[in-house]
Amino acid sequence: MTKNTKKLLDIDNLKVSFFTPAGEVKAVNGVSFSLNQGEVMGIVGESGSGKSVSSYAIMRLISPPGKIIGGTITFDGKNLLELDEKEMQSIRGNEISMIFQDPMTSLNPVFKIGNQLxxxxxxxxxxxxxxxxxxxxxMLSLVGIPSPEKRLDQYPHEFSGGMRQRAMIAMALSCNPKLLIADEPTTALDVTIQAQILELIKELKNKINMSVILITHDLGIISDICDKVIVMYAGRIVEQASINDIFYKPKHPYTWGLLKSIPKLNADKYEKLVPIEGSPVDLLNPPAGCPFAPRCSHCMKICLTENPPYFEASGDHKAACWLLHKDAQKAEKVQEEGAGVK
Incomplete structure (x- = not known):
């Protein structure tokens, strides 16, 4: 883990809602975390958990009917929510860059790659x-695109999926940002290209000592690149810890479920993956208690009526689960069961 302790990004009680005709959708509901210079943080969770919305909020790219309704986003000593649009434009793409989820829709199809870079x-x-x-x-040469002089004058449709993703990375890194947000950078790419993209981000991060936020639904792809991990569910952080604690000492049942759904190299030949039963919570009508309670096999009575606070497991490791309460019955047994998941 990086030894640099300079805090680059600090998010406190961030709230983002979408005001639809059907009602308010609390897409991000009280998210708080910090990131040091040179650190890599992974944000993990299934679709609809609030991962991407959190990153768009950092970039101030939330469009109507969405709105940031609370909290602070402090970047390099400045509260981004207090800046006007002109000031944000000087930061966006310069000090904070983002690799968007789908490079084909993020790149303008009618302009050449060179023009956009x-x-x-x-x-x-x-x-x-x-x-x-x-x-x-x-930059195209740096991200491994052959014949960059020629490729500069080509259009996005002339690039393969992996090359478009590399072009997006080149664009994001062209101004040597202090913070890179990578939103599902390996989506729809084959496993070989996935590995190359992740290795490229790691190499470039080490070269210019930038911080990275890697957003994904897959815990497997961040195991060798991240210093710490945030697990999100229904717009909230349910667990936050170092990469080792997440993999070897997980405390939240949702994290256990994510880990059990990852294929293991040392598994028996016919061992089946264990899915997380049930469906994601309806954010238009969230439950009164813990949002994961309807899908949790360890659900207790209090889980259905009261949202759990954050409990500290150790150091910077915390989780929002009533199983960590000192009075929770069988808590120790259940935690040991979770800690055994690898």
Missing amino acids: MEAIMKHQKVSKKEAREKAIE
Whole structure:
């Protein structure tokens, strides 16, 4: 884990809601976490858990009917929610960059790759068109795209899926950001390209000492790149810990379920994966108690009526689960069962 302790990002009680004709959807409901310079944080959870909405909030890219209704986002000493749009434009793409989920829809199909790369460089670095082109060629070469001079003059549809993702990474890193947000950077890519993309992010992170937020639904792909992990469910953080504690000492039943659904190299030949039973909670009509209670095999009476606070397991490891309460029956037995999951 990185030894640098300078805090780069601090999010406190962030709340984002979408106001639809059917009612208010609390997509992010009281999320708090911090990230140090040079650290890599993974945000894990199934679709609809609030992972991507949290990242869009950091970038101030929440569009109507969505709205940030509470909390603070402090980046490098500045509260981003207090900045006007012009000030945010100087940060967005420059100090904070983002790799969006689908490179085919994120890249403009009617503009050449070079034009899209050069636009960001010229806006933030105040260089000439010639210098921006040279920088764009350098970035395409850095992310492993062959013949970058030729590729610069091609359109997105002429790139493969992996190359488009690399082009998005080149665009995100072109201004040497302090923070890179990677939203499902390996979605729809084959496993070989997935491994290459993750290795590329790791290498570039080490070169320029940037912080990284890696958003994914798969705990497996972050095991060798992240320093710490946040597990989200129904717009809330249900567990937050170092990568080792998440894998070897998990405390929340939802984290146990995610870990049990990962294929294991040392498993028996015919061992089946264990799915998490039930469906995600309806955020239009959330339950009164713990949102995971309807799907939890360890659900207690209090879980149905009261949302659990965060309990500290050890150090920076905390989880929102009533099983960690000192008076919870059989808590020790259940925690030992969870800790045995690998």
